[in-house]
Amino acid sequence: MLSVAEAQRLVLERALPLPARVMPLSPDVLGLILAEDVVSDLDMPPFDKAMMDGYAVRAHDLPDGRAVLSVVEEVTAGQMPRLRVGAGQATRIMTGAPLPAGADAVVQVEHTSPSDENHVRIEGRPVRPGVNVLARGQEMRRGDVVLATSKRLGPQDLGILATVGRTSARLHSPARVAVLCTGDEIVEPGETPAVGHIRNGNGPMLAAQVRRAGGEACYLGIARDELDSLRAKVAEGLRSQVLVLSGGVSAGKLDLVPQVLGELGVQPHFHKVAMKPGKPAFFGTQGDTLVFGLPGNPVSAFVCFELFVRPAIRRLRNHPATIPGTVRAALSEDFAYRTDRPTYHPAWLDHSADGPWQVRAVPWFGSPDLLGLSRANALLYIPPGDNQFQAGHACEVLPVDEPS
Numbered sequence: 001m002l003s004v005a006e007a008q009r010l011v012l013e014r015a016l017p018l019p020a021r022v023m024p025l026s027p028d029v030l031g032l033i034l035a036e037d038v039v040s041d042l043d044m045p046p047f048d049k050a051m052m053d054g055y056a057v058r059a060h061d062l063p064d065g066r067a068v069l070s071v072v073e074e075v076t077a078g079q080m081p082r083l084r085v086g087a088g089q090a091t092r093i094m095t096g097a098p099l100p101a102g103a104d105a106v107v108q109v110e111h112t113s114p115s116d117e118n119h120v121r122i123e124g125r126p127v128r129p130g131v132n133v134l135a136r137g138q139e140m141r142r143g144d145v146v147l148a149t150s151k152r153l154g155p156q157d158l159g160i161l162a163t164v165g166r167t168s169a170r171l172h173s174p175a176r177v178a179v180l181c182t183g184d185e186i187v188e189p190g191e192t193p194a195v196g197h198i199r200n201g202n203g204p205m206l207a208a209q210v211r212r213a214g215g216e217a218c219y220l221g222i223a224r225d226e227l228d229s230l231r232a233k234v235a236e237g238l239r240s241q242v243l244v245l246s247g248g249v250s251a252g253k254l255d256l257v258p259q260v261l262g263e264l265g266v267q268p269h270f271h272k273v274a275m276k277p278g279k280p281a282f283f284g285t286q287g288d289t290l291v292f293g294l295p296g297n298p299v300s301a302f303v304c305f306e307l308f309v310r311p312a313i314r315r316l317r318n319h320p321a322t323i324p325g326t327v328r329a330a331l332s333e334d335f336a337y338r339t340d341r342p343t344y345h346p347a348w349l350d351h352s353a354d355g356p357w358q359v360r361a362v363p364w365f366g367s368p369d370l371l372g373l374s375r376a377n378a379l380l381y382i383p384p385g386d387n388q389f390q391a392g393h394a395c396e397v398l399p400v401d402e403p404s
């Protein structure tokens, strides 16, 4: 059976970055990847700028930090000074205001006291040129590349884009990901399930995973376990860049998804991966559309999404780190687990502990146990075998609570 790493390789071989387009800037673009070098259109700050409320002075007048200076004018942020500061003079200045000509330092107001109406007494430490002044262009110069292509946009980058006058930028588009659930027994969350029915937990979960991976989820509803219902919904889903199906890929009598995908021209690349949970996972393509058939058991669907769909969505949006990284962590307690396949066990990863990261398997009875998974923030990798791990044993862990 195919290993998880081989299956990931087959997926990534077929997931190609989507073309970039110019998008208006808003919080909606957070996390998208830049597809251009962003150049500053100005020096920042655009003028020598006071960094304190106080007095703009000539350092030369204050070799020992003491003097009485005559105050020639007052400048607040947004105003331009009119007068030059000459020998023995100062300008009252507020944070953010341009430094007047002649001045080369600012003495903060706490080190001053009014002497008379037109004079100020300075009683501070010796003043050197440049003190409390942000020189023009100190942060960036006109023409500088301030954000390089491939940068993943964080809130601070949106601040920089605004600073250099950008209201739009060339960004890699997020993938449109259709989510389709299957099963005669599945009803929507707002309904009361009849006997033999259960609510659709996977639809909302998978749509949220899509969003967290940086894709745009489009929920297509529930297809029944019969060919016509499946065909219609799958055909709709194949118009997206990625189609994620839940259920119907195992060996049951009504597991019709692989057959319908085949009829609609989806070329299979794998069906079954050596992993637990999630063994029946299917992956195929139709043209450029990536199609994932995830097993219906909620934890199987979740784990297969994290291992296969999430990297694909990241590749499509040109994320520099396609496969989310694992970390090494020490078991905080003894843990015995026997398994015939590589297993991804819900676990709690403790980031806050001093020293090495600690991990603990959470109680979990298997692929239907979504509640067990909801108490986890990571998946603990367990190799096949009759494992008897002692506390302190170093394990590989995949965090699953991180933003993309």
Ligand code: AMP
Pocket: 181, 182, 183, 185, 186, 198, 199, 200, 201, 202, 203, 246, 247, 248, 249, 250, 252, 255, 294, 295, 296, 297, 298
């Ligand atoms: P399947 O993969 O279709 O054989 O489904 C495997 C198990 O997962 C069955 O017990 C289903 O009832 C359950 N299941 C399938 N789809 C969903 C869903 N959307 N939400 C919650 N459980 C599901």
Ligand code: MG
Pocket: 182, 183, 184, 225, 247, 248, 296
């Ligand atoms: Mg089913």
